[in-house]
Amino acid sequence: MIAIDLDEPPVVISVGAPMFAEALVAQAAEPRQVEWSPPVPGTADDLAAIAADPRAAEASAESARRMTTARPYWVDVIPASEALGLGPRDFLHAGPPVTWADACGPMRGALAGAIVYEGLADNVEEAERMAARGDISLAPCHAHATVGPMAGVVSASMPVSVLEDTEHGGRAYCTLNEGLGKVLRYGAYSQEVIDRLRWMERVLGPILAQTLRKRGPVDVSSLIAQALQMGDECHNRNRAATSLLLREITSDLLESGASTADVAAVYRFISGNDHFFLNLSMPAGKVSADAARDIPGSTMVVAMARNGTDFGIQVSGAGDEWFTAPAPVVSGLFLPGFGPEDANPDIGDSTITETSGIGGFAMAAAPAIVRFVGGDVADALQNTLQMYEITLTEHPLYQVPVLGFRGTPAGIDATLVARTGIVPVVNTGIAGREPGIGQVGAGLVTPPVSVFADAVRALAKKVP
Amino acid sequence: MIAIDLDEPPVVISVGAPMFAEALVAQAAEPRQVEWSPPVPGTADDLAAIAADPRAAEASAESARRMTTARPYWVDVIPASEALGLGPRDFLHAGPPVTWADACGPMRGALAGAIVYEGLADNVEEAERMAARGDISLAPCHAHATVGPMAGVVSASMPVSVLEDTEHGGRAYCTLNEGLGKVLRYGAYSQEVIDRLRWMERVLGPILAQTLRKRGPVDVSSLIAQALQMGDECHNRNRAATSLLLREITSDLLESGASTADVAAVYRFISGNDHFFLNLSMPAGKVSADAARDIPGSTMVVAMARNGTDFGIQVSGAGDEWFTAPAPVVSGLFLPGFGPEDANPDIGDSTITETSGIGGFAMAAAPAIVRFVGGDVADALQNTLQMYEITLTEHPLYQVPVLGFRGTPAGIDATLVARTGIVPVVNTGIAGREPGIGQVGAGLVTPPVSVFADAVRALAKKVP
Numbered sequence: 001m002i003a004i005d006l007d008e009p010p011v012v013i014s015v016g017a018p019m020f021a022e023a024l025v026a027q028a029a030e031p032r033q034v035e036w037s038p039p040v041p042g043t044a045d046d047l048a049a050i051a052a053d054p055r056a057a058e059a060s061a062e063s064a065r066r067m068t069t070a071r072p073y074w075v076d077v078i079p080a081s082e083a084l085g086l087g088p089r090d091f092l093h094a095g096p097p098v099t100w101a102d103a104c105g106p107m108r109g110a111l112a113g114a115i116v117y118e119g120l121a122d123n124v125e126e127a128e129r130m131a132a133r134g135d136i137s138l139a140p141c142h143a144h145a146t147v148g149p150m151a152g153v154v155s156a157s158m159p160v161s162v163l164e165d166t167e168h169g170g171r172a173y174c175t176l177n178e179g180l181g182k183v184l185r186y187g188a189y190s191q192e193v194i195d196r197l198r199w200m201e202r203v204l205g206p207i208l209a210q211t212l213r214k215r216g217p218v219d220v221s222s223l224i225a226q227a228l229q230m231g232d233e234c235h236n237r238n239r240a241a242t243s244l245l246l247r248e249i250t251s252d253l254l255e256s257g258a259s260t261a262d263v264a265a266v267y268r269f270i271s272g273n274d275h276f277f278l279n280l281s282m283p284a285g286k287v288s289a290d291a292a293r294d295i296p297g298s299t300m301v302v303a304m305a306r307n308g309t310d311f312g313i314q315v316s317g318a319g320d321e322w323f324t325a326p327a328p329v330v331s332g333l334f335l336p337g338f339g340p341e342d343a344n345p346d347i348g349d350s351t352i353t354e355t356s357g358i359g360g361f362a363m364a365a366a367p368a369i370v371r372f373v374g375g376d377v378a379d380a381l382q383n384t385l386q387m388y389e390i391t392l393t394e395h396p397l398y399q400v401p402v403l404g405f406r407g408t409p410a411g412i413d414a415t416l417v418a419r420t421g422i423v424p425v426v427n428t429g430i431a432g433r434e435p436g437i438g439q440v441g442a443g444l445v446t447p448p449v450s451v452f453a454d455a456v457r458a459l460a461k462k463v464p
Numbered sequence: 465m466i467a468i469d470l471d472e473p474p475v476v477i478s479v480g481a482p483m484f485a486e487a488l489v490a491q492a493a494e495p496r497q498v499e500w501s502p503p504v505p506g507t508a509d510d511l512a513a514i515a516a517d518p519r520a521a522e523a524s525a526e527s528a529r530r531m532t533t534a535r536p537y538w539v540d541v542i543p544a545s546e547a548l549g550l551g552p553r554d555f556l557h558a559g560p561p562v563t564w565a566d567a568c569g570p571m572r573g574a575l576a577g578a579i580v581y582e583g584l585a586d587n588v589e590e591a592e593r594m595a596a597r598g599d600i601s602l603a604p605c606h607a608h609a610t611v612g613p614m615a616g617v618v619s620a621s622m623p624v625s626v627l628e629d630t631e632h633g634g635r636a637y638c639t640l641n642e643g644l645g646k647v648l649r650y651g652a653y654s655q656e657v658i659d660r661l662r663w664m665e666r667v668l669g670p671i672l673a674q675t676l677r678k679r680g681p682v683d684v685s686s687l688i689a690q691a692l693q694m695g696d697e698c699h700n701r702n703r704a705a706t707s708l709l710l711r712e713i714t715s716d717l718l719e720s721g722a723s724t725a726d727v728a729a730v731y732r733f734i735s736g737n738d739h740f741f742l743n744l745s746m747p748a749g750k751v752s753a754d755a756a757r758d759i760p761g762s763t764m765v766v767a768m769a770r771n772g773t774d775f776g777i778q779v780s781g782a783g784d785e786w787f788t789a790p791a792p793v794v795s796g797l798f799l800p801g802f803g804p805e806d807a808n809p810d811i812g813d814s815t816i817t818e819t820s821g822i823g824g825f826a827m828a829a830a831p832a833i834v835r836f837v838g839g840d841v842a843d844a845l846q847n848t849l850q851m852y853e854i855t856l857t858e859h860p861l862y863q864v865p866v867l868g869f870r871g872t873p874a875g876i877d878a879t880l881v882a883r884t885g886i887v888p889v890v891n892t893g894i895a896g897r898e899p900g901i902g903q904v905g906a907g908l909v910t911p912p913v914s915v916f917a918d919a920v921r922a923l924a925k926k927v928p
Binding site: 226229230231232239240243244246247250251254255260263264267268271367368376377378401402403404405 | 690
């Protein structure tokens with residue numbers, strides 16, 4: 001024993017598992033608990049290698065700076081053939097690469113529906129046979145500067161929004177949101193779905209293009225910033241953002257030169273769908289995250305995406321490599337008549353919202369979302385607070401009023417995930433497992449921690 | 465000394481001033497502090513008399529129940545002459561009764577502007593001489609089922625919105641919001657102000673009336689309830705509510721039969737003014753509070769209003785009697801070029817929002833409002849929490865997500881104000897002191913506690 005003279009009573013600091021602190025409390029001591037958990041098993045050596053990389057801190061900080069200074073504007077709506085050079089047999093899908101053989105029910109449903117919509121097959125059965133024979137070509141949206149919610153299927157004739165980052169000059173693309181209920185992105189392919197896609201191609205897309213040409217570009221990050229002060233998190237709650245978007249474009253829509261009937265139909269279509277803005281918040285996130293790609297040594301996540309079979313991520317310092325694991329199931333609230341047994345595993349590129357610092361990461365700004373995805377208001381606050389543990393910065397533009405206007409946690413650091421075991425919070429819609437069903441619920445999903453461990457391993461190998 | 469066997473350590477309960485508890489804390493005791501303050505001086509006997517009234521509790525509860533079950537719908541827009549039977553020389557104003565001689569600068573400015581607008585005088589100087597001679601008749605809005613923001617001046621030709629309470633059958637009226645900057649309600653009267661009023665009379669009012677006839681009534685309390693989940697408190701922040709309102713009416717506005725140019729002008733006018741909805745949230749509050757009037761024994765406040773000279777309240781159990789005191793000054797943020805020396809004392813009927821359980825009482829739902837009225841987010845939360853101390857109920861429809869969807873504090877009990885000394889929280893715009901200036905800022909105001917003490921005295925005299 002060593003005797004030390006102390007001016008103040010000694011303080012016990014307890015690190016990690018709370019049982020030690022609890023034992024001290026039982027003995028009337030007042031320990032200070034420090035959160036700590038061991039790194040994800042198998043990552044300690046890789047984390048040490050990256051920590052010793054002199055480039056790492058600055059590279060990751062630069063990624064975060066680039067992503068959070070992007071200023072995405074909605075500049076145009078044009079056919080995917082023109083925007084992305086898609087040929088008539090080219091189809092994009094959500095998530096990391098997947099084959100028809102491995103594709104889940106809603107992904108097959110959406111692809112079959114898109115084949116029929118493109119006029120390559122007369123019916124869904126014929127379309128499925130074509131796809132199984134390999135008569136179409138499949139590629140991830142993410143490989144073509146594109147993102148898509150849920151199945152995320154993009155084909156040549158679909159109109160896509162063009163987002164341009166005025167700060168770094170990149171572009172990203174996304175289809176227009178179809179609305180709720182039976183829609184292609186949830187794997188539905190009935191005639192009603194195909195007819196709506198054709199109306200979007202012939203009326204909605206061209207009129208929005210005319211409106212944007214008249215009005216000029218729409219500042220999407222400003223709308224996201226405002227919507228976060230109005231109870232949206234811009235992934236599963238887009239009511240304020242859709243409302244603000246309509247206010248931005250309606251007077252030019254009125255004067256777009258289209259017929260009153262078409263203008264009214266376009267207005268009703270957008271106003272009838274609170275999620276219309278999702279298909280702008282997603283490419284806004286994509287163009288922002290893409291600005292942060294390919295910085296050697298950076299451990300920042302630049303994509304998280306699911307194809308309904310696999311969950312995958314990409315990190316800035318590892319190029320276009322995907323780190324994947326089986327897609328998890330979603331825990332949440334189900335629509336009447338559906339239950340967990342009807343749910344497909346996690347699907348969609350919409351995790352680009354969380355990747356860019358909104359969505360689940362901004363749930364504290366959107367307490368009312370718990371009515372849609374489950375949980376209570378305290379959970380929504382806690383979800384955001386916990387994400388500061390695994391992110392590189394706070395978004396300068398996207399702020400959470402109830403946290404005293406603190407910036408949202410932005411820029412997931414794969415090494416912080418591996419070090420803490422804390423995985424990104426994702427809220428999401430739930431697709432039906434069978435093709436043709438559509439949405440069955442919404443909830444929260446826990447990404448597989450192994451993809452972050454795999455990314456850390458790959459990053460460690462690249463340390464010079 | 466008495467020796468008592470205790471199973472647990474004794475607990476000291478400290479009531480009222482915190483200095484006693486602080487002294488105990490200094491001696492290492494852990495007192496439990498209970499909030500208590502003496503009643504407002506001079507009210508103890510009156511409070512005792514009311515407490516002994518067997519009707520009081522049930523009567524006040526019935527008032528609160530009637531106010532919070534009202535369902536105001538926006539049903540029409542018609543000229544004030546038709547809605548209120550105003551003759552060409554009849555003018556309504558905000559707050560308790562006031563004469564021209566006692567009217568403040570912005571009230572005189574608004575009245576003079578309205579006299580010119582009605583064509584009774586060729587210029588403002590002539591209008592002021594008319595008013596000084598008593599050539600016009602003045603009455604409070606509140607005496608005619610009407611409310612008006614700031615000066616609240618209503619004249620015969622102005623279009624007014626008609627709100628109908630489908631639950632209790634009442635009606636209330638309010639002019640259409642003119643927008644920001646130089647506007648009549650802040651006492652401005654330039655040609656631009658008069659021209660805008662004429663456009664509102666000839667274009668805006670009739671087109672909104674056609675739109676409502678096509679669409680049917682708009683459920684205003686539903687819009688308020690949604691807006692509270694989107695960061696509005698529907699007094700000084702109405703951005704979400706105005707956006708939602710536009711979504712409700714735009715497709716019928718498009719098909720109202722008016723010319724595209726007029727429709728676009730109407731859309732731009734409403735969309736260009738986040739406060740447009742205030743002139744619906746106010747009459748929604750008015751028709752709700754009016755449903756709670758004239759219940760013998762009820763101590764609930766049914767009106768709070770200011771004319772820029774006096775602050776006044778009315779209580780359910782004391783009929784149409786006003787209890788008044790000099791209007792206080794507003795503490796807040798000023799527009800560039802203005803300071804406290806430019807501010808008129810508190811003015812307007814917009815305190816009907818706080819009376820009905822929104823506005824300052826719902827600030828916890830609208831943390832972003834502190835950027836407009838001053839203070840920080842913790843103040844916004846605290847303002848709402850404190851109002852539960854002086855209100856009779858929690859609003860069943862108006863909920864605060866961040867408080868776990870707790871209903872807003874609703875139904876101010878004058879006896880609780882007198883008993884605690886806690887006065888209602890009011891946030892408000894600030895008018896320039898001189899006629900013709902317009903808005904100079906926004907902030908919070910502390911109503912004079914004496915009006916609640918006076919109301920309690922009058923209620924005590926009515927106890928059988």
